[in-house]
Amino acid sequence: MIIIMLNFELYNPVNYVFGKGQIEKLTELVPSNTKILIAYGGGSIFKNGVYDQVKAALPSHDILEFGGIEPNPRFETLMKAVEIIRAEKIGFILAVGGGSVIDGVKFISAAVNFEGDEADILKKRILFKDVSKVIPFGTVLTLPATGSEMNSGAVVTIEATQEKLTLGGSALFPVFSIVDPTVITSLPKRQLQNGVVDAFTHVMEQYLTYTHDALLQDRISESILQTLIEIGPDVVENPSDYKLASNFVWSATMALNGLIQKGVPSDWATHMIGHELTALYEIDHARTLAIIGPNLYRVMFDTKKEKLAQYGQRVWNIQGNSTEEIAEKAIEKTVDFFHKMGMRTKISENAENIEKTADFIVKRFEERGWKAMGEKQNITLEKVRAIVEMSY
Ligand code: NZQ
Ligand code: ZN
Numbered sequence: 001m002i003i004i005m006l007n008f009e010l011y012n013p014v015n016y017v018f019g020k021g022q023i024e025k026l027t028e029l030v031p032s033n034t035k036i037l038i039a040y041g042g043g044s045i046f047k048n049g050v051y052d053q054v055k056a057a058l059p060s061h062d063i064l065e066f067g068g069i070e071p072n073p074r075f076e077t078l079m080k081a082v083e084i085i086r087a088e089k090i091g092f093i094l095a096v097g098g099g100s101v102i103d104g105v106k107f108i109s110a111a112v113n114f115e116g117d118e119a120d121i122l123k124k125r126i127l128f129k130d131v132s133k134v135i136p137f138g139t140v141l142t143l144p145a146t147g148s149e150m151n152s153g154a155v156v157t158i159e160a161t162q163e164k165l166t167l168g169g170s171a172l173f174p175v176f177s178i179v180d181p182t183v184i185t186s187l188p189k190r191q192l193q194n195g196v197v198d199a200f201t202h203v204m205e206q207y208l209t210y211t212h213d214a215l216l217q218d219r220i221s222e223s224i225l226q227t228l229i230e231i232g233p234d235v236v237e238n239p240s241d242y243k244l245a246s247n248f249v250w251s252a253t254m255a256l257n258g259l260i261q262k263g264v265p266s267d268w269a270t271h272m273i274g275h276e277l278t279a280l281y282e283i284d285h286a287r288t289l290a291i292i293g294p295n296l297y298r299v300m301f302d303t304k305k306e307k308l309a310q311y312g313q314r315v316w317n318i319q320g321n322s323t324e325e326i327a328e329k330a331i332e333k334t335v336d337f338f339h340k341m342g343m344r345t346k347i348s349e350n351a352e353n354i355e356k357t358a359d360f361i362v363k364r365f366e367e368r369g370w371k372a373m374g375e376k377q378n379i380t381l382e383k384v385r386a387i388v389e390m391s392y
Contacts, residue, residue, distance in 0.1 A: 034091025098143030128169035147256025
């Protein structure tokens with residue numbers, strides 16, 4: 001097994017504009033020589049003043065608006081925006097919202113000039129690498145969690161088939177992202193909790209694999225985890241505390257902007273299984289991760305125990321007599337942290353009539369050919385079944 005630092009390319013063209021009052025900068029960041037589509041979600045931006053700030057910064061731009069992008073954005077909804085852009089010859093999209101709005105805009109950006117059935121973008125996992133074929137877009141982030149503001153991936157649900165699928169490619173980075181930590185003040189506690197747990201699990205997916213020679217990547221990952229543990233419980237109580245808010249927002253971006261993934265193995269099976277729970281039961285994304293993550297570590301214990309022990313020692317200061325003992329305690333600490341962050345870590349605590357969940361997910365993965373996941377490609381369908389059944 002390879003344990004040296006892997007070769008990598010680090011490409012991230014996002015102009016990341018951070019801090020209080022930065023929404024004003026839209027005036028210079030949004031092009032003025034083309035029509036703009038402002039895309040948003042269910043309307044939170046009207047209540048918390050973000051919409052007003054955006055509009056104030058764009059007094060002379062030619063703007064159309066598209067609202068109603070739902071949490072876990074739907075292909076069917078996004079296609080309506082695609083039609084508007086085609087008809088109105090829009091040249092730039094501004095996403096104002098959380099991960100769902102930003103992801104939705106990535107799909108819209110990719111779909112406008114796509115030749116063929118747009119659902120294939122998701123079903124065939126087409127990679128978008130040519131910036132001249134997509135509609136450029138910027139973002140104003142309102143919910144720290146996904147890292148979508150500084151990465152080129154997205155997750156979209158096809159309502160008709162209840163499938164939650166990914167898309168991406170180097171052409172789908174935002175041109176810029178405005179990240180003002182004060183916008184989190186209006187977030188419901190539930191969403192703040194979700195944000196911390198989603199960001200935490202993003203780090204775990206890229207860190208909790210096997211021990212390797214990429215020392216710096218491990219230390220960066222551990223520092224993000226420690227920061228989230230330090231501020232997470234407090235920021236959900238005091239989102240208007242700027243020290244907490246600024247560190248939360250930056251940690252969430254750093255967790256999934258590509259940096260800690262460079263040169264190291266990654267897992268992502270917690271997300272792949274979690275996405276199915278959202279598709280089936282509409283459980284919030286982060287909550288699915290809190291259910292699946294710890295059980296995946298338990299089922300894959302032999303594969304992950306060395307890294308679990310490193311995590312336990314460095315992140316949680318756990319002492320013990322053996323790798324196994326420290327690793328087991330590290331899993332329990334993680335579950336305790338998720339509980340502290342308001343998560344319920346069983347499927348049955350989040351949804352009803354769940355008996356067939358494992359059958360359903362295993363069948364889907366089989367149909368898609370996802371028979372070997374994880375950093376060692378040893379999360380087989382049997383393991384997936386065990387993880388899901390352990391989560392009931
Ligand atoms: O729709 P509005 O009215 O704006 O309300 C939203 C929504 O109801 C609300 N909200 C957002 N900012 C707010 C606010 N309410 C008050 N004040 C604010 N400042 O919060 C609710 C949830 O928003 P959503 O965007 O769905 O949440 P999140 O950012 O957690 O995004 C979740 C989506 O991102 C995907 C998930 O699968 C899910 O579909 N992910 C995307 C990733 C990526 N692109 O890299 C990676 C992640 O792992 C994840 O899979
Ligand atoms: Zn996530």
